[in-house]
Amino acid sequence: MRFASGVSISQDTGDALDEALRRSLTGISQAPDLLVCFATFHHGRSAPTVAGRLASATSMTGVSIGAISSGVIAGSEEFESGAALVVWAAWLDNASASAMRLVAFRTDEGIGIGGADPPENTKGILLLADPYSFPAGQFATSLGSVPVVGGVPGSLTEESMLFIDGQIFTNGAVAVALSGPVSFRVVVSPGGTPVGEPAIVTKAAGRVIEEIAGLPAVRFIEELIVRLDEASQKNAYNGVQIGVALDEYAENRGSGDYRIISVTAADRASGSILVGDEIFVGSTVQFHVRDPQAASGALNDAVAGLVGGGGMLMFSCSGRGRSFFDQPHHDASLVASACQPAALVGMISSAEIGPVAGTSYLHSYSAVVAEIGEP
Known part of the structure; x- marks a missing residue:
């Protein structure tokens, strides 16, 4: 397997995509099997352009997924303000990525969830959800021991913009299921x-x-x-x-x-x-x-259990960051330094999704890190 990433702080969406994709794909002739993109609200109006470019850059059987959020993570840096766009690319060898579009609906018994089911032998799921129209915690917990990682895009004051395989959605959720010979390790660190x-x-x-x-x-x-x-x-x-x-x-x-x-x-x-x-x-x-010293120690302990060297996706709560730790880039720099991932990107989230004690839940003020790699 191979992983790469790229970031751009250009306010022009076209230029930002060009730069981030170039950094992610340079030197590799084969199109990636999975592209993940997170961009700040500065690129919100151009979300259809982002979604379309990502979809066209994947392999014939590949999947592209992403969201617009209040901030993004790239390597050891957190972009909490200002324009930024990150791309994470994965070449999965014999593993598979399957796109999922999910919606919620009311039933006599409560809230039902419709859409694609994860394939057999699913090792993990990346989930991006709208906070108002989709019960992310309910869905994650319903999958039992299958680890679910992801988040609710940061800033509850902005309309959600979720994209998958070239399509834009403002409600429900989008997801990617990884199956076959792939490892999917996730840690959750409280704040x-x-x-x-x-x-x-x-x-x-x-x-x-x-x-x-x-x-x-x-x-x-x-x-x-x-x-x-x-x-x-x-x-x-x-x-x-x-x-x-x-x-x-x-x-x-x-x-x-x-x-x-x-x-x-x-x-x-x-x-x-x-x-x-x-x-x-x-x-x-x-x-x-909330305790920044305890949160820092917890994250350091959590990532110590990861192997390192693979591709990493990170979801850090908007309630953390510079204002909480009194320093910039705390979570990203700690993870990047401790794990030395081949590629690390992430999203600043208003809520995070990840497994604790074998079941996935919705969390607050947490940092969630997923490491994807060889089995």
Whole structure:
């Protein structure tokens, strides 16, 4: 297998594509089997051009996929502002890439998902999803042990622009399934540290938590913060996250034993909170506070388990970056230095998708890294 990547900071979409594709494909006569592209919103109006150029650059049986987002990652650099476009190319030898277009619809039982099914022997799936019209967490979890990696394009204020094989979509999701002789290793690194004690959700519906341990959710959080030390209180005032335990019966849980989702709103009148993914009565939860030192250590530990040298795709939350770590390029430079990948690109996301304890979930404030290579 072979991997290559290219980046351009040109504001002209045509020039940016020329430069990024040239850097990705120079010296290789064979068309790639998979092209992945992420571009900032500066290129949003030209998304059809991006999608079309990518599709025409792949092999006859190849797949192209990408999205417009608030920021992109290229090698050891994160482009959080300003125009940027990245391309990641893969030559998969005997492995296969299959395009998937996915949509959600309402049923009497809840939300159904339609579209192409992943082929047999799927080793992993790359998923890019619209936050409002597609339940990315539900889909990822439904695939069981098949690892799903990806994200929701960063900035919830902009219309989603997802593309696959030359087509543009503003809703649903697009995905690529990799099957055959290919390895697909994924690590998920949280952005915070647990505080307080685990508790049980006693009243909830969908993404709304009304009660925790018999108390209104807002009151539970307020009483928790009062009991924290000064440093943890300071971090809590910058926003709390909720960790949902992956194993209800485990003891001595750490941050890696939870899937982390955001707390997006609070209603003092009702005492309820709105969180970033569906949650159920009876779930064990523990609140987390954002902690740059803990997040840096967690990412360093996570990528230590990767082989290195293959192709890498990365999804880092927009809540991380320069403002969180007080330095630019933290996540990208750490991964690039530790793993020395053949090619690394990524997307700044508003939510990330990746497996924890063998099942894939939707996460918040996380960094997700997928390493693709020889089996």
